[in-house]
Amino acid sequence: MLRPLLLSCLIAIALASCQKQTQVERANEEGIMLVGNSAEPKALDPQLVTGVIESKIIGALFEGLVADDPESDDAMPPGAAVSWEHNEDMTEWTFQLRPEGRWSDNTPLTAHDFVFAYRRMLTPDLAAPYAEMLYFIDKAEAYNKGEIEDFSEVGVRAIDDFTLALRLREPVPFLPSLTRHYTWFPVPRHVVLQHGDIDDRFTPWSELGNLVGNGPFQLSEWRFHDVIEVTRNPHYWDAENVGLNGIRFFPIENPYTEARAFLAGQLHTTYTLPPDLVDTMAADYPQFLRQEPYVGTTFVRLNNTRPALDDARVRRALSLAIDRELLCEHIFEGYTPARSMTPKMGAYEPEPVLSFDPEKGRELLAEAGYPKGKGFPRYSMLISRPSARASAEALQAMWKEHLNILVDIQNKDWGSYISAQQSLEFDMASAGWIGDYLDPTTFLNMWTEGNGNNNTGWHSDAYEELLDKAALQADPAERYRLLAEAEKILMEERPVLPVSWYARNYLHRPEVKGWHPLLLDNHPWKAIHLEP
């Protein structure tokens, strides 16, 4: 019995050693890029998701009015629109769509698809969590909140099949940049309505076999918790300039596993790299390591409706006990200590208010009725991946040491981690936010009442008033001043505790061409090709 077993083992080993070609090498020959993508996406319907994970795949399947540029965050190459113009105060915009635009099922892509998409996104019953991205459109907020019922009042109009007119509620100089976000993407009216009504959530329209997009790639394989594969879309207007034959997205949740998979030749690029591996990689694999600036903030989201956490003094005390320098030096390798919510962005610089002062923290805590942490409720902090455990444990230790407050750590998978926060069924959560466009409002607008990404239960009239005032301000310097003032209120109240400003650490193979450092990290898939 043993001998045949031994023999077959030997044969297997022999075969395995003959097969020297790694998955990456095989993929290079096939022109397919292998991408680590952290987690199984919640959905592929661009109007129902909020994550970065989903945006990577959606960016391959759909395209907005304006496309991403491979080399610059500021360049605005044409996407579904060929050209656009605006009036003097930037409140009226007209986008000229390309007449040859097609959906991946060869149906023409028209301005009506965009109108339908924005209407669906704003339909109150769809409850799109990211609907506020469209609030820049005049009356969009009122329609989304059910205050008006006639969509024709909202500032979206198809002048003809290929002309889309937008009337905004305020001057938005960064509108082209905004339309590159997936919330502004078109959805195929003919497919969505075939599988359900305009207000039906999670219908099969965005599943494998049904999903129709207008991007450079189309969905060809979706194995749950295994791989999502997209292949060339022959009907894409710029199909001849698409450099890859396909992309495979692997939902590898454990970043340590992901790093091992990369080094074993299974991935072209990783979603992230655990900060504690940065030093090793810098020493052993400098050709793969990439460290780039990234517009994002890691923070602790607090449920402001919980006892104790509903007191701004307690929230400030928790924040004062966080030693951000220490964290960034030892755990968030390459990150910078957060001084406010919004990272420095162009000319915008918020007041650096966050500091480490445990003594002051203890005073505030005592003032709030919890001297030396006595009687403080036992809360737990949600994390969504094992690599977040280190920083969570460090925060846990700091709160225990400086404030004598005990906090638990609870791991949840990505889907339930998001749901728990959206339904306010959590105490604290270790979270992060990546800018959607290059303007401070991408970090500030979400902390308003009813916003699908607020999830803190906190809102402030004074704060929202300042944001509204800033929105109507055409002078950029004055606008930034108003936004900074709003941010000051946010930091005074501190519904969330910013911890660090992101840097993007990841592993990347040199044969991937057309991939350049970008602040928002939105690499247009169509510009990438492989040169082994």
Place this chain on the structure above:
Amino acid sequence: MTTTELEKGTSLWHDATLRLKKNHAAMAGVVVLAVIFLACLVLPSIPDLLQDPNAQSLALKNRPPSGEHWFGTDHLGRDIFSRVLYGGRISIAVGIITTAVSVTIGVCWGALAGYAGGRTDDALMRVVDILYALPFLIIVILLGKAIEPWTVDLTNWAVDLFAGKEASVSRQNETRTWVEPITTLVPLFIAIGALSWLTVSRIVRAQVQNVAKQDFIEAARSLGLGHARILFRHILPNALGPIIVYTTLTIPGIMLFEATLSFLGLGVKPPNSSWGILIEEGANRMASNPWLLFFPSLFFASTLFALNFLGDGLRDALDPKSSKD
């Protein structure tokens, strides 16, 4: 005066001990187990001997083994030596308590089914079949979640008990540090214990059925012995071999299962450690800091080997059919 005495009979346990002592592998297992168990149970109880397993000093992170930190430090600068010992406490407690719960239920259930036979047997074994059909992990999670709210009260009660109600916050927190890892595991003990006895019960039932048919049981019956005496005195000792082997294999299995559950957020809560968690953390960083994986694995693997050797030895020693010598 001389009397004629009957040669004194030796008990099963006496024979077994003698046989076990001659089995070197098993005795080595006993020694290793004793050393590890004593280290994990006694050393952390001696005040100021070990460093606080959860105390972080980020400036001293990722240090290889040295005189100050025998097993090195992890990514948060925590002392691995004391984490391995404190974690061992939890792993051993989970392994032993849960296995005891499951083996006790399983043996009673299986013995009853096998001995009673007929409709009782059918009824009891159908229950086992039904429980087998349920997905183990999901049921453990549901059961654990259902019991979980009580653990908060249990912890508070235990803290008051050990620290005193009027104790200062820091004294209470200190007590909490060692009480809590154990009390929060109670749902785990109950949930795993309550569901992992199924295989034991089947093994025991088959053994009991087998033994119950033999002549010496008939003899015991005809002597008028009660059912309980026949079952526990005559049948079960003859079925002990497989039970013991199974038990020694269950303990490491459950230790591993604890690691799975801890990762899902049900078992040991961070920052507390268990061998399973330490191995998981170490495996993630094995390329850069191999000592993080090596030491917890060494303890875990030694325990597993020792248990297997001991189990093997016990099976041979406890076999009533083996020759007396």
